Amino acid sequence: MSDFVARKGHAAFGTRLRRLSERLDRDVRELYRAHGIDFEPSWFPVFAALSEMGAMSVGELAAHMRITHAAVSQIRGRLLKDGLVRVRADASDHRRQMLQLTERGEALVERLQPLWRAIADVTEAMNRQFSPKLLAELSAFEAALDQRSLFARVNEIASRPARTSARKLKGKSNGVR
């Protein structure tokens, strides 16, 4: 059975990226489980950021990770429930709460460290051997989208132009996210 998505090439580029990212997430989750560690792949950037950069608000985490505050807020809820992070009131702004790892959270980081290192080492070795430019080109592609979104680029050449307000188009063409 040939790989239809791969055969579609550039037309299914996004589908392709999603498929690989989910495959990696799956194996990483399986690694945590195999090592008896209760941890989800999506928590990694949160733990790494809090561990390396100290206490931070939901919004700051979202900005560092380049995902929405909603996603971070959901992870926060789960980590609070599990007692892995704790909130500290921000005296200067009562809308925010600084998140920081608890003792248990810090201990978990220590336990995860070797596994994270192993995953990074394997990924680096694989990329070096099979796809030496992948990571750099991923950055280049993202940077290009920062300059001009896919939406804007496609609309420029699509036969039937979008019927969207100028305001919306403008935001789409160079939003900073």
Next chain:
Amino acid sequence: MSDFVARKGHAAFGTRLRRLSERLDRDVRELYRAHGIDFEPSWFPVFAALSEMGAMSVGELAAHMRITHAAVSQIRGRLLKDGLVRVRADASDHRRQMLQLTERGEALVERLQPLWRAIADVTEAMNRQFSPKLLAELSAFEAALDQRSLFARVNEIASRPARTSARKLKGKSNGVR
């Protein structure tokens, strides 16, 4: 605000891929909307396959797309509800139903064709200019994982070996998916 995930490099490779795939899906969904077409990004491979290769069962679609039958089954439910595909009994195997595009489904493909072409053209142009090896290296990376999974590779070097049954490890190391 620097990009923490990008800075993490190989350690956050999967997160990086997911982020880009969702960004692309988002813009593509927005393009459909802007062109007044009620269509979801995940339907693309299904429509393309049924349109190019004719009627197919849920399992066959899943195999071609390299995702689980569960995912295809969910898309099927939605497309049936929307009257975009129809089922035809498979006389030789009553467990299966062949899926095929309805008139409306075919008409939708015709309407989508130019947009799909534009998206593919833009993606190809961007890749040519900013990331000429990306697609090929993505294939190479996937092929490497087919030979030996990330799970197996990491377990080989991880300090505390996984406490998993041999049967499971074997499946993980070279499952064909």
Next chain:
DNA sequence: TCATATTATGTAAGGCCTTACATATTGACG
């Protein structure tokens, strides 16, 4: 200092998948 815009967050709903489980057929073979 008060009304208003902006900012920080939480949360519901839904898109995109997966795993796990349940059911209905088929197919293999003793």
Next chain:
DNA sequence: CGTCAATATGTAAGGCCTTACATAATATGA
């Protein structure tokens, strides 16, 4: 030919995000 493993699918639950909406607190400016 009846029993049992294998196969094809549907579906619930849940992980990973997003958009849209609601609320509370802060910043702004007349």
